Amino acid sequence: MRSIDFYFDPISPYAALAFERLPEVLAGRSVAVRYVPILFGALLKSLDHKGPAEIPGKRDWTYRQVLWLGHRLGVPLDLPAAHPFNPLGLSRLLWATAPDGQTPGRYAVERVLRHVWRGGLDAADPARLAALTAELAPARDPATDAVKAALRDATDAAFARGVFGVPTLAVDDKLFWGLDALDMLAAYLDGDAWFDGPAWTDAATWPVGVKRGG
DSSP states (O other), rough: OOEEEEEEEOOOOEEEEEEEEHHHHHTTTEEEEEEEOOOHHHHHHHOOOOOGGGGGTTTHHHHHHHHHHHHHHTTHHHHHHOSOOOHHHHHHHHHHHHHHSOOHHHHHHHHHHHHHHSSSTTTTHHHHHHHHHHOOSSSSSSSSHHHHHHHHHHHHHHHHHHHHHHHHHHEETEEESSGGGGGHHHHHTTTTGGSSSEEEEHHGGOOEEEEOOO
């Protein structure tokens, strides 16, 4: 059985859509998925980059596109009352549900993502977070240093692995970024000969023609 790491942040609608579509994509394939919450904002800071919701125009397009994708895929998706929001409490809650040394289970991830992306409510509302925490009944307190360290360490490990965005699915030595990479991931798992050719490796060595000034 092969192992896939699903790196995500509850702030990402693409992660929510990919999560919902993943069982369909992996059906009939012998794989185990580890759900790894990380902080997208920390990745952006490390890369000195803005998120799509921080760029005028791109922000509007992102919301239009994810609503369309939800419609096309038959996945219910509602924008939260405000976006972006601070996902720290939700990500810590997920790690608090995970047994020591393990990652959160699919049920907890589903509940958190649907908390954000269904109903159009305030994802970071303290009362809603408290209710969700009571429902999930985590074994550990989300405010403990151990839980905070688990989230921080997972983010650092993802960055060291080359993860630059969410969702990212990692299998073997390969990273597949984004909802639209799920079919590519399935082809890799099925042994598509393309991945044995030079295209994958050569893409990382392509010459840079020009760089913008800082």
